[in-house]
Amino acid sequence: SPFVNCVYRKMALSKVVANMKDELSAETHKRKKLRESELFVLDNSLRESTVGQLRGHTLENKWKIYEE
Numbered sequence: 001s002p003f004v005n006c007v008y009r010k011m012a013l014s015k016v017v018a019n020m021k022d023e024l025s026a027e028t029h030k031r032k033k034l035r036e037s038e039l040f041v042l043d044n045s046l047r048e049s050t051v052g053q054l055r056g057h058t059l060e061n062k063w064k065i066y067e068e
Contacts, residue, residue: 045066
């Protein structure tokens, strides 16, 4: 009957809405955690590139690059 179909659609829709609310809540929690976290920066600028270098840098070369 149309009434039964309508009830099932509302139930299915309410499950979808509940899932969306749960996902939004989880994302909100993640963002809050990131917002409240202390900033940590790891500088790898002196790290030797494994792709772009055919041979390794010496410590002196790394300091020259750093000072540029």
